[in-house]
Amino acid sequence: MNTIPSRSTFDLSLYLVLDPEMCGGVAGMARVTEAAINGGVSIVQLRALEWRKRAFWEAARALQPLCRARDVPFIINDHVDVALAIDADGVHVGQKDLPAKEARRLLGENKIIGVSVSNAQQWREAETGTADYIGVGPVWLTPTKPEAGPALGVDGLRSLIASMKSQGSTMRTLAIGGINVNNARSVMQTAGVDGIAVVSAICANGAPEEAARALCEVIES
Amino acid sequence: MNTIPSRSTFDLSLYLVLDPEMCGGVAGMARVTEAAINGGVSIVQLRALEWRKRAFWEAARALQPLCRARDVPFIINDHVDVALAIDADGVHVGQKDLPAKEARRLLGENKIIGVSVSNAQQWREAETGTADYIGVGPVWLTPTKPEAGPALGVDGLRSLIASMKSQGSTMRTLAIGGINVNNARSVMQTAGVDGIAVVSAICANGAPEEAARALCEVIES
Numbered sequence: 001m002n003t004i005p006s007r008s009t010f011d012l013s014l015y016l017v018l019d020p021e022m023c024g025g026v027a028g029m030a031r032v033t034e035a036a037i038n039g040g041v042s043i044v045q046l047r048a049l050e051w052r053k054r055a056f057w058e059a060a061r062a063l064q065p066l067c068r069a070r071d072v073p074f075i076i077n078d079h080v081d082v083a084l085a086i087d088a089d090g091v092h093v094g095q096k097d098l099p100a101k102e103a104r105r106l107l108g109e110n111k112i113i114g115v116s117v118s119n120a121q122q123w124r125e126a127e128t129g130t131a132d133y134i135g136v137g138p139v140w141l142t143p144t145k146p147e148a149g150p151a152l153g154v155d156g157l158r159s160l161i162a163s164m165k166s167q168g169s170t171m172r173t174l175a176i177g178g179i180n181v182n183n184a185r186s187v188m189q190t191a192g193v194d195g196i197a198v199v200s201a202i203c204a205n206g207a208p209e210e211a212a213r214a215l216c217e218v219i220e221s
Numbered sequence: 222m223n224t225i226p227s228r229s230t231f232d233l234s235l236y237l238v239l240d241p242e243m244c245g246g247v248a249g250m251a252r253v254t255e256a257a258i259n260g261g262v263s264i265v266q267l268r269a270l271e272w273r274k275r276a277f278w279e280a281a282r283a284l285q286p287l288c289r290a291r292d293v294p295f296i297i298n299d300h301v302d303v304a305l306a307i308d309a310d311g312v313h314v315g316q317k318d319l320p321a322k323e324a325r326r327l328l329g330e331n332k333i334i335g336v337s338v339s340n341a342q343q344w345r346e347a348e349t350g351t352a353d354y355i356g357v358g359p360v361w362l363t364p365t366k367p368e369a370g371p372a373l374g375v376d377g378l379r380s381l382i383a384s385m386k387s388q389g390s391t392m393r394t395l396a397i398g399g400i401n402v403n404n405a406r407s408v409m410q411t412a413g414v415d416g417i418a419v420v421s422a423i424c425a426n427g428a429p430e431e432a433a434r435a436l437c438e439v440i441e442s
Contacts, residue, residue, distance in 0.1 A: 052317035053299060078274060081301035085323045096273035102306045 003071045004089050007112050007132045010073050011042035012195035013219050014212065015135075015174055017077075018063070020048045022203035026059045032208045033063055037070045039212025041202070042195070045092050045114075047077035057082050064088065073112055080106050090114065092135065095122060100129025114174070118149045123164050127171055135197055136160060138177025139187060142199070151177065154186050161192040181211070184218040195219070224292045225310050228333050228353045231294050232263035233416035234440050235433065236356075236395055238298075239284070241269045243424035247280045253429045254284055258291045260433025262423070263416070266313050266335075268298035278303050285309065294333055301327050311335065313356065316343060321350025335395070339370045344385050348392055356418055357381060359398025360408060363420070372398065375407050382413040402432065405439040416440070 005011065016036050023029040033044055044067050048056050060074075060082055067074035073089035076082050078097045083090065090112025091103050100115045107113065115126035116135045126134050141151045152160065157175055164171070175187045176197040187196055198215065205211035226232065237257050244250040254265055265288050269277050281295075281303055288295035294310040297303050299318045304311065311333025312324050319327075321336045328334065336347035337356045347355050362372045373381065378396055385392070396408045397418040408417055419436065426432035 053319050054317045057319055057323070079302065081305070081319060081327060084302070084305075084327055085319060096275045098274050098278055098302060098306060102278070106302060106305055 004068065004073055005071070007090075007110065010089075010112060010132075012133055012172055012174055014041050014215055015043045015045065015176075015195055015197040016041040016202055016212070017045045017047050017176075017197055017199045019199050019203045020051065020059065022200060026062050029059065029063055030066060032203055033066045035207075035209035036202050036212040037067070037072055039209040040216035041072065041212050043073045043075065045075040045077055045197075047092075047199075049078070053079060053082060057085060060086050060088065075112060075114065083107065083111070090132070092116070100126055100131045104130045116176070118152065120160065120164060123160070123169065123171070127169060131171065133172040133174055133194070135174045135176040136193075137175060137197075139175050140178025140183070142178040154190055157187070157193070158190045161190065165192055181214045181218060184215055185221075188219055225289065225294055226292070228311075228331065231310075231333060231353075233354055233393055233395055235262050235436055236264045236266065236397075236416055236418040237262040237423055237433070238266045238268050238397075238418055238420045240420050240424045241272065241280065243421060247283050250280065250284055251287060253424055254287045256428075256430035257423050257433040258288070258293055260430040261437035262293065262433050264294045264296065266296040266298055266418075268313075268420075270299070274300060274303060278306060281307050281309065296333060296335065304328065304332070311353070313337070321347055321352045325351045337397070339373065341381065341385060344381070344390065344392065348390060352392065354393040354395055354415070356395045356397040357414075358396060358418075360396050361399025361404070363399040375411060378408070378414070379411045382411065386413055402435045402439060405436055406442075409440055 018029045023032045064074045075090045075092050076088045077092050080091050080103050092114040094116040100113055103113050112132050114133045115131040117123045117126055138151050139157050172194045174195045174197050175193050179196045179198050180201040202208045202211045239250045244253045285295045296311045296313050297309045298313050301312050301324050313335040315337040321334055324334050333353050335354045336352040338344045338347055359372050360378050393415045395416045395418050396414050400417045400419050401422040423429045423432045
């Protein structure tokens, strides 16, 4: 019954990061998740940096079935224990979270692991930690993640990816940070990006299904 | 070589909760841990509510060997994933963390699990979740855990424990919240308390070894 794509086959093209404040709590995240999947989101992450783990776990249990019903991978930000508890499809870890290597050891070989990276050194570490994709950014600065480092810009993104690919990296890449329907094209034209991640472009849009559909059209074009 | 006491034999009598701010970071926590164990602390918990998980994991890796060398159980607050990653002796979960039942499922049958409870319902849930001990409190209000509920006082502590024991509970209990060398005697005289937990009484004391020793003397008397 479970037809969630595997570590190597999942679709990274339009990656939704759910933000509980923007969506309006768990009920809001549920509405956004369903609408965004209808609109073409291919993978969903729950991120709630300010939430204690009980609330996070309860939200994850509510949202996971919505993704599973549509064969969309459901990824947990940061909390490997929550991912284990609910048998999520994977985790996404940043530089302030557990190292990817530890996450892999705890989650085993079948789960998706993503890592946020901003530079070549972090990219290499993610690769060593057997990450399945990396979120490269922030492309632009964004109020949703003030702790993220300085913006790479599209040029910085392009040059980092080109440099790593020229050194033999085959890592799948996701651009993240301030991406919306207006600037998504410039990001997608960056050689080597397999997808884009958005937060506010969908979560803070009153019409999340249409927002996702518009982003998909940019990605496919 | 590992002679850490088991789930049923560990000594709950003087339980140190390490606070990174009070101790002065990881180096300070290491100094306090060694001194406090010299002074008689029987079990140590790392709690750093404000810390992201990478820093928590690094601190835990630095502190665990100090406890292990002295056969003192080392307990992780909240983060079951960190406990799994470092093979800690157990976890302590509050009402806003993963439920004890989930923690037990993830950690297996050999690890120590403690739960913070303030009332009969939470006590019963902890027991169902196969907790090994409960931290009952706060006995007094404390600035180190402002989120804790209203203070039970010694009378509230005594009546909760008496009520639960009369209903057949055999749970081991730890009193927590504002306990220091001056009021520890009144807590220990409360029937059914197996130990006391302290934070500032040791972490914020310039002489943690002597502070622990003085608390031990109260507990033993």
